[in-house]
Amino acid sequence: MTGPSWHERLLGGFKKTSDRLIGNLAGIGLGRLGTEQLDEIEEALIASDLGPATAARIRGRLEEAQVERNLEELGIRLIVAEEIAKVLDPVSKKLEIAAFPRPQVILVIGVNGSGKTTTIAKLANLLLEQDYGVMLAAGDTFRAAAIGQLRTWAERIGVPIVTGPEGGDAAGVVFEAVKQATEKGIDVLIVDTAGRLQNKRELMDELAKIRRVLGRINPASPHDVVLVLDATTGQNALNQIEVFKEVAGVTGLVMTKLDGTARGGVLVAAAQKYGLPIHAIGVGEKVDDLRPFDANEVARIIAGVEEFTSPRSA
Structure with missing residues (x-):
């Protein structure tokens, strides 16, 4: 059934x-x-x-x-x-995988609790369905739970993952992941990052270091910086876009938890105010509950x- x-x-x-x-x-x-x-x-x-x-x-x-x-x-x-x-x-723009040489590096950012780690798994699953080879990198070394959760997801959907110790150097994990992804001919490397927005300077420094390491390997990397937003936070999601644009140079958005809120209108407010590509939306907890969206369908x-x-x- x-x-x-x-x-x-x-x-x-x-x-x-x-x-x-x-x-x-x-x-x-x-x-x-x-x-x-x-x-x-x-x-x-x-x-x-x-x-x-x-x-x-x-x-x-x-x-x-x-x-x-x-x-x-x-x-x-x-x-x-x-x-x-x-x-x-x-x-309404699907995430295009066009980087050459491979891998295309996607940095995924967002505050803790936004559903970032789960969204990474869903995004990986979406790309697997399109026949891309995917690898994950556990760049949120600040939280042991984040590393464990991402490892569990990687095993569940059947993709390789590169991890490091809790409290370790995130840029080092990312460097090793790019190295392995290149050697294995992986199409897409999705990198989890720390979400401790309350310490903006520390987060900014860490992301800048990751960018420097990636830039030395490939000047075009990271190819995408995707911000995960929790729709249940309503207008606060707009504040997060503002801060992360400044901190991380956001190139696109994914909106999650639309099924748990009456505040899904913030999707429209974000589009109107910032004009950033919205690559996908999530309306459930299952691994296939993240999809690119049709603007007319959603509007109706x-x-x-x-x-x-x-x-x-x-």
Whole structure:
């Protein structure tokens, strides 16, 4: 018996976010929208974590549309979906594996508790499905638990891993991993890094050292610096992007734990504010619960269009 499709998992994953948005919009008078109703809709969109810029953009579209026709609930939802899709579409970018010479080095960063280590395993699994050879490097030597957890995942999905002792030199682990990956002809090396953001200077120094070591091996490395964000933190995720951009030179994002929150709208706010590529989203705990996303599909789900236009499943 097959499990739910990715679309069904997305519907479930964004349900709390969609319910929150629709709940915030409920009770606002439809038909001819005056300034008061438009103000209420804009506030409802901001309250759903879509961010003030996107909320203002949607308000503007609604204002234009209602000049032409009276808007019913579906009409509002469709406009919300269209505008969300316009924000998400430019940043919906699959992680491309194109480095030559190999390996392509992906530094994965994020605060402790964001689901970083699990996301690395899911990302590795996604690349394995595309027939790439993958190796992991346990560069978060600060926490023994992180090393053990990553080793367990490596064994589970069947990929090699390079580790070092707790408290050891992270740059040394990364150097050894690149050496081994090169010798074995590995396509992608995914590197875990420490997430102790409370000591920004120490983290910055460690990441700078890793970058220097990688740069000596290959000036183009690291090829990607991917920030893992926990959607349940809502607007705090935006603060993390700000800090990690400064500390680590983030090149792309992965958003996790969208199934556990009503704050999935922050995905849209992040896209609007920073324009960084969003490589994948996670909506579950299983190893295959991380996938590239379709901007239109996600936008329609967040806006509740799917639920409104199709019969509810039992």
